[in-house]
Amino acid sequence: MMPIVVAADVRKTFGSVQALNGVSMEIPAGQVLCIVGPSGSGKSTLLRCINQLERIDSGAIWVDGELVGYRRVGDKLYELTDSEIARQRLTSGMVFQRFNLFQHMTALENIIEGPVTVQKRRRNEVTDEAMVLLERVGLSAKRDAYPSELSGGQQQRVAIARALAMKPKLMLFDEPTSALDPELVGEVLAVMKDLARSGMTMIVVTHELGFAREVANEVVFMDRGAIVERGSPQEVLVHPQQQRTRDFIAAVLA
Amino acid sequence: MSSTTAPSSIGTGQTARFDPSIAHLTHVPRRHYGRWIASALILAAFALVVKSFAEGQIDWAVVGQFFTAQSIISGLGNTIIMTICAMALGITLGVLFAILVMSPNPVLKGIAVFYIWFFRGTPLLLQLLLWFNLALVFPRIGIPGLFEARVVDVMTPFVATLLGLGINQGAYTAEVVRSGILSVDAGQTEAAKAIGMTRLTTLRRIVLPQAMRVIIPPVGNEVISMVKLTSIASVIGFAEVLRNAQTIYYANARVIELLIVSAGWYLIIVTVLSIGQHFLERYFARGSGRRSRPAAPSAVES
Numbered sequence: 001m002m003p004i005v006v007a008a009d010v011r012k013t014f015g016s017v018q019a020l021n022g023v024s025m026e027i028p029a030g031q032v033l034c035i036v037g038p039s040g041s042g043k044s045t046l047l048r049c050i051n052q053l054e055r056i057d058s059g060a061i062w063v064d065g066e067l068v069g070y071r072r073v074g075d076k077l078y079e080l081t082d083s084e085i086a087r088q089r090l091t092s093g094m095v096f097q098r099f100n101l102f103q104h105m106t107a108l109e110n111i112i113e114g115p116v117t118v119q120k121r122r123r124n125e126v127t128d129e130a131m132v133l134l135e136r137v138g139l140s141a142k143r144d145a146y147p148s149e150l151s152g153g154q155q156q157r158v159a160i161a162r163a164l165a166m167k168p169k170l171m172l173f174d175e176p177t178s179a180l181d182p183e184l185v186g187e188v189l190a191v192m193k194d195l196a197r198s199g200m201t202m203i204v205v206t207h208e209l210g211f212a213r214e215v216a217n218e219v220v221f222m223d224r225g226a227i228v229e230r231g232s233p234q235e236v237l238v239h240p241q242q243q244r245t246r247d248f249i250a251a252v253l254a
Numbered sequence: 255m256s257s258t259t260a261p262s263s264i265g266t267g268q269t270a271r272f273d274p275s276i277a278h279l280t281h282v283p284r285r286h287y288g289r290w291i292a293s294a295l296i297l298a299a300f301a302l303v304v305k306s307f308a309e310g311q312i313d314w315a316v317v318g319q320f321f322t323a324q325s326i327i328s329g330l331g332n333t334i335i336m337t338i339c340a341m342a343l344g345i346t347l348g349v350l351f352a353i354l355v356m357s358p359n360p361v362l363k364g365i366a367v368f369y370i371w372f373f374r375g376t377p378l379l380l381q382l383l384l385w386f387n388l389a390l391v392f393p394r395i396g397i398p399g400l401f402e403a404r405v406v407d408v409m410t411p412f413v414a415t416l417l418g419l420g421i422n423q424g425a426y427t428a429e430v431v432r433s434g435i436l437s438v439d440a441g442q443t444e445a446a447k448a449i450g451m452t453r454l455t456t457l458r459r460i461v462l463p464q465a466m467r468v469i470i471p472p473v474g475n476e477v478i479s480m481v482k483l484t485s486i487a488s489v490i491g492f493a494e495v496l497r498n499a500q501t502i503y504y505a506n507a508r509v510i511e512l513l514i515v516s517a518g519w520y521l522i523i524v525t526v527l528s529i530g531q532h533f534l535e536r537y538f539a540r541g542s543g544r545r546s547r548p549a550a551p552s553a554v555e556s
Contacts (some may be wrong), residue, residue: 053444083452090450100445104463114449117459159445166449 002065004029004170004201005050010059012045012225019045021225022059029169032202034212034233037222038248043205046222047172050203051092052085064091064169090118093163097175099155101147107134107158108143111165119166126165133161137191153184157191164195171195173204209252213237221245316511320502321518329498330519336415336484336494341477343420348427353457355432366428373425379486382418385409386490411492419483423476430472434465474531481523485516495519 003026012020019042027033035043048054050061052069060077061068068088070077080088101110111130115121134140137157147155156176163171173192177185189211196202196215206212212219212233219236221229221244229236229245240246320326354366373381389405396402438461446456488497499512 051448053447086447086450086452089448092448094445094448096441096445096448098441100439100441102442102445102460102464113459114451117455118450162445162449 002029003027004064005203006062007046007050008060010046010049010061011057012042012049012054013057018225020049020056023222023225023227024059025220025227025230027201027203029201030199031217032196032204032215033218033220034216035203035205035220035222036207036209036212036237036248037228040224041222042225043220043222044174045225047094047174047203047205051089051094051172053094063088066091086118090166091168092170092172093166093168095156095159095163095171095173095176097178099147099152099159099179101155101159101162103147106144106146107139107150107161110147110158111162114162114166130161130165133164134158136194137161138187151184152180153187156180156188160188160191160195170201170203173202173206175205175207177206177208207252209237209249221248223248312510312514313508314511316508317514317518320499320508320512320515323502323515325498325502326495326515326519329493329495330523332412332492333481333484333494333519334523336412336419336487336492337477337480339416340419340423340484341480343416344423344427344476344480345473347421347424348431349462351424351428352431352435355428356435370425370428373422374429378418378422378483379489381422382414382486382490385417386411386414388414411487411490414490415484415487415492419480419487423480426476427473430476431465431469434467434469435461437468438464471531471535474527474534478524478527478531481527482520485520 005025005027007023007025010020010023011018021042023042023046035046037043045054049056050063050068055069060070066088067077069080069085071080072078101107102113105113108127108130111133112123112126115126115129116123131140131143134143137160139154139157139161142150142154142158145154147158150158160171160176176192177188180188185208189208192202192204192211193215204212204216214233216233218230219233220227221236221240221242223244229240229242235241236245237249240249351366351369354362355370357363357366386409388409392405394402395405395408435457442460442464443456446460451459484492484494485496487494488500491497496516499516503509503512
């Protein structure tokens with residue numbers, strides 16, 4: 001099966017900090033991959049490089065068979081234009097730690113904004129789809145609520161619906177439950193589990209080891225900008241081979 | 255703090271004994287004698303000022319007579335038209351240059367920085383005189399073969415005032431718009447990018463609408479300020495309300511009366527605008543209230 005994401009020797013520095021230190025990986029379509037690791041390990045940066053919220057310094061990333069951010073001419077890679085990058089981003093949907101719902105739009109408006117403004121689709125057709133998505137995340141009653149009138153968990157569920165409305169082939173989750181009150185984590189994870197069951201390809205940066213164990217096909221442990229260990233949830237989270245992985249899991253479970 | 259520990263912490267000894275029988279006594283608020291004295295003095299001073307104006311060399315009948323004089327009303331019309339046109343130009347330039355100033359292109363950014371530096375750095379009166387006397391630098395303007403005109407004919411007092419006030423206003427509004435754009439959380443831009451928006455679409459659909467909440471109140475202030483700034487154009491002969499009042503008092507020597515007439519009209523316009531601004535700010539304060547609690551878990555879970 002063709003991998004949906006391929007990363008080859010990806011490097012990225014912020015000032016003097018090596019955020020990604022030569023990361024290579026392949027992610028098959030239809031898989032749920034969880035990336036775990038201590039903060040500053042580069043896991044969020046990797047996710048943000050995949051949909052080009054960050055530019056990589058060297059290496060290459062392919063999403064859905066397409067080289068991300070560059071066009072190869074001969075032996076050089078030329079950076080793409082703003083609108084070409086925008087088009088490439090349509091392949092993936094992104095869910096942020098801080099939800100980032102558009103504050104001046106209702107839940108429904110947030111969801112239809114992309115399809116109507118970016119994909120130029122007809123508003124009433126998109127609205128019908130958006131209502132189905134709201135139903136799916138259990139928020140039909142909140143269609144006209146502004147983000148500030150919603151709890152964190154509700155905002156994150158709307159944010160997931162907003163990303164799904166673009167019909168992406170791949171969903172990226174950047175610590176989707178880290179900013180939530182503990183009692184609201186479950187409702188977001190439930191929506192994500194439902195999404196995983198539907199066959200969506202998902203890359204999830206998370207601290208929820210329980211979720212990773214239950215839902216992930218594969219788990220990657222990252223530390224200091226590199227992949228330390230990769231395997232099934234059982235292998236990485238229950239019987240880790242590397243000392244750093246063991247230390248991290250012990251610290252999280254403590 | 256628990257109620258059982260409070261009494262013992264306050265009263266060591268004498269208040270440790272409670273007398274519940276005083277609970278029914280009437281509470282008497284403190285008297286503010288100082289306020290009464292101050293108020294009386296200020297009112298007395300105010301009465302003296304009013305009295306001296308009433309008895310002074312002001313012919314109030316003349317004020318009433320000229321308040322709705324044809325020339326004053328047409329000047330008032332010009333003041334209002336100029337305020338609207340100059341503000342429209344100022345806001346347009348302000349948004350444009352705010353975007354340019356944040357542009358990654360160093361040339362565009364440089365031009366915007368120069369614009370703001372120059373027009374904020376020189377007096378408005380000087381700029382008006384520069385525009386009005388532009389014919390001394392460029393006698394003729396035009397596109398060769400298409401049209402040509404003498405600058406003296408083009409640069410009427412109206413055009414010179416519009417350019418002077420509007421372009422100057424743009425430099426200030428650019429800073430207001432820039433701070434408005436900066437006030438929008440970076441996460442909003444990232445979310446917009448993530449759903450495939452280009453930079454311009456993000457600005458138009460996501461950033462500017464939210465920046466308006468920060469931009470509108472100071473721009474409201476600047477509209478009020480602009481109403482009065484138009485009076486500066488009297489020096490280059492633009493027939494706004496103050497200029498027309500001056501023309502009248504050069505003829506009839508009723509200087510103070512006609513200045514009072516203009517002052518009255520400025521106050522009326524500004525009062526109306528202030529009321530408008532109050533409602534506008536209340537509207538946008540409601541918006542910012544929405545934003546000030548982004549992750550509030552206040553709503554009931556469904």
